[in-house]
Amino acid sequence: MKWDRIRGARVFLGPEMQSLLAPPLLASLLLVGLTARAQAPAERGERRMEAIRVEQGPRVDGVLDDDVWRRIPFTSDFMQKEPDQGKPASLRTEVAIVYDAEALYVGARMASDKPEDIETVMTRRDESGSAERFILSLDTYRDRRTAYSFAVTAAGVRVDWYHPQDDEYTRDSSYSPVWQARTTQTAEGWVAEFRIPFSQLRFSKAAEQVWGVNFNRYIPRRNEDDFWVVVPRDVTGWSSHFGELTGIRGVAPSRRVELVPYVSGDLQANSGANPRAGTPFESRRPYSGRAGLDAKVGLGPNLTLDATVNPDFGQLDADPAQVNLTAFETFLEERRPFFSEGSQLFSNDEYGPVWFYSRRIGGPPRLSAEADFVESPRASTIWGAAKLTGRLSSGLSLGALGAFTGDAFADTYDFATGTQDRVKLDSRTGFGVLRAQQELGDGGSVVGATLTTMQRGIGEARLLTRELAREAYSGGADFRLRLLGGEYFLSGFAGGSLVRGDPAAILRLQESSARYFQRPDQRYVRVSPEATALSGYTLGAKMERVSGEHWLWSISAGAVSPGFELNDMGRLNTADDIDVDVGLTYRETDPGRFLRNWELTLSAFTNWNYGLTRQSSSLSLNGSVTFPNFWAGEFRATYMPRALSDSLTRGGPLMQSAQGLDTEFTLTNSYSDTTRWTVGGGAWTYESGSRGGFVTASLTLQPHRRLRLGIEPNASLYTDGMQYVDTLEGGRAETYGHRYIFGSVQRREVALRLRANLFLTPDLSLEAYAEPFASSGTFGSFGELERAGGRSLRRYGSFTRLADGGLEVADGDSSFQLYDPDFNIRSFRSNVVLRWEWRPGSTLFLVWQQDRYMGLARGNPLAPRSLGDALSSPGGHTFALKLNWWFPAG
Secondary structure (H helix, E strand, C coil): CEEEEECCEEEEECHHHHHHHHHHHHHHHHHHCCCHHHCCCCCCCCCEEECEECCCCCCCCCCCCCHHHHHCCCECCCEEEECCCCCECCCCEEEEEEECCCEEEEEEEEECCCHHHCCCCCCCCCCCCCCCEEEEEEECCCCCCCEEEEEEECCCCEEEEEECCCCCCCCECCCCCCCEEEEEECCCEEEEEEEEEHHHCCCCCCCEEEEEEEEEEEEHHHCEEEECCCCCCCCCCCHHHCEEEEEEECCCCCCCEEEEEEEEEEEEEEECCCCCCCCCCCCCCCEEEEEEEEEEEEECCCEEEEEEECCCCCCCCCCCCCCCCCCCCCCCCCCCHHHHCCHHHHCCCCCCCECCCHHHCCCCCCCCCCCCEEECCCCCCEEEEEEEEEECCCCEEEEEEEEEECCEEEEEEECCCCEEEEEEEECCEEEEEEEEEEEECCCCEEEEEEEEEEEECCCCCHHHHHHCCCEEEEEEEEEEEEEHHHCEEEEEEEEEEEEECCHHHHHHHHCCCCCCCCCCCCCCCCCCCCCCEEEEEEEEEEEEECCCCCEEEEEEEEEECCCCCCCCCCECCCCCEEEEEEEEEEEECCCCCCCCEEEEEEEEEEEECCCCCEEEEEEEEEEEEECCCCCEEEEEEEEECCEEECCCCCCCCCEEECCEEEEEEEEECCCCCCCEEEEEEEEEEECCCCEEEEEEEEEEEEEECCEEEEEEEEEEEEEEEEEEEEEEECCCHHHCCEEEEEEEEEEEEEEEEEEEEEEEECCEEEEEEEEEEEEEEEEEEEEEECCCCCCCEEECCCEEECCCCEEEEEECCEEEEEECCCEEEEEEEEEEEEEEEEECCEEEEEEEEEEEEEECCCCCCCCCCHHHHHHCCCEEEEEEEEEECCEECC
16 A cells, blocks of 8 residues: 655545556656657758848838839749649749848739739737738747747738747747838739847847748638648658758847836726715716736846836726536636737647646735625736746746735725725735746757646735635646657656645645545545645656658547645645546548538546546547538537546535537538638527527628628526535434535527627728626425435425525425525627727727626527517626837847
């Protein structure tokens, strides 16, 4: 027997679990020992071009009439990837590169047999839509793993992104450099001209630069994708296939200093009754102002320091409305530029734990207050944040981030007693993240490590000490080895966590939905009320074949110990897990008579807890097809057999989960079409009486080249026959003296996302987003779990709704009370933004935001007037102005 002691919990690793984990871990350790030299990198591109040095760069006007463009040779010979891979491009594309002491210049001529048919629909910055476009990709470190891409559409819209991996379709759109591009249409086609300052690129300090380079022209009306160097369809790769760009000499990485100060102000107005009416806060001023600063400073040739003071993110879209009936947190997409830009430097290639979830910083306060009137901040105030990112000439990539947030308070008022209070919901908190990743040779293999820390200045605040940890640490090491030229990858990770706090806060973590140490029918973990710390570990390994003509596969295994905890800095739904996942794919990438390409994937997944109870299993069949007209479809069918869940009773005993079938499909038209549509849906059925489905659709219209309209309706209607409601005392011996109460809930939900975009110029746009949303749940057929380990419910009799909002439930000759779990919600969120990049890197935002909400006693959100009710719900308006300036100070 082997024991692993965790403070606050004791975990027994039995022989069954040791034998389960040993094979994948042993294989991982053996393969990690392979040196970088044993890896055969992808065959290097044979194509080469030379950049020509000029004393003064050409004027960027999209005409290419400067003398320098007349004197130098242009390269062409583009090949198709679509529709006929390997054939010469049907239209001629020519490109040349020159540079001066400050910037790289790219000139491109795109010929057309019908210039009037060139697609020039306008989009916003960083969106290409269905317009024809030309793309430059640069591997400035020549590491054959990462790359920058710069694109311009025939309408003159600039788009840029970063490839954090050697994968053509893995893109980080948060990369936001300051550069210029202009286009013009001619009698022969169209012309593009770029100016990319060296200060916006990262590269090694060398007398002569050798970069990877590729060019791409996309012609939507022909569904044609032309490349200077084609990465075959059956290969997963990108920068490892680039040609070479030579001739760049005497250019050093910039010691850049960029400053972006801003000023902003907002005015708030209420719709309907003033929510502060009758409270001491009724006369609060409805307006506010703020100022802040973003800075970017080059430290040496390869590192960049980004700092922000009092950041403002008021111009961002609102998060979509959701109703969550699970015990687990809903994770949202990061939209704030400071945190999203360069975020790939803080991740471990999408495999392994999410050590850092940036929305922890500046998110809503962790606690809530209770009173007749409560006014809480939606987000914690970020005093300041800084991050250091870059890549050294040794191949070591670094990402370090620190941030500080202030105290958060809620104002409360009790109408009966006239009591006014200010309740502290969160304390000043410091966050820190450090990520380092080292490349191994030139084969694209990497090893990395991540460390995170959180320090919360709670002091003696009683509410906070009972609920929140004072400090948290987590981190681990990982690797991703590229084998046989990128055909195979071996990945793995291992790490741990430590959380410290007062006993009440650590007890809350032990009993949280991530672990449920208090489960009465398990013996391998124990609740420790006196513990002041909680620690745990995680590890895993994955082997996969990612390139090949037909067959691809993957196999992975991982473990998360019961005491592992990430949710002060990262993302974690459940600990106490052992997973095994296998997948097998067959695909056809060569176009046939009826299909352009298709693939089928069969995958199986099984999860156990550390007591070796199988908690869940699934067997899935996934498929995708692309038709000759470039329409595409996907489907999924998943079968889930019965298992014993340790989370359905939310801290109670094991409960059998029902077997069932879940299906889903989507169908979309060609990406090159100006009018885009998607339809989808799904249905599921389980033996517990749970069944339902959903439908979704989207339609994007371009009635004018400068106007785009979008509508995305979706609706769902289903019954969950076993929805957890509450746990009460007074239960039977078969359920350890507790009542684990469930009910059948009928859920109806409808939402309508509306978008309108007016693009006056590539740098001036008016964009509107609105989402009315309605959701309801009606509970009935209440009952309690009949016995631990079973699935049957002992149903109660009738129930009566009480005046105070509760339920009186009859149970034979006795009765008891429950809270009423029914809900009926109306929500409306909207954002209208005027965005004007009035000079490169400097932007003006005018914003109008609405946030309306109403909870109704009863109702059906699928009724015709439901979304109209959302529009008329009470709420607030916020009008904001933000102006920032970009100063390239060095």
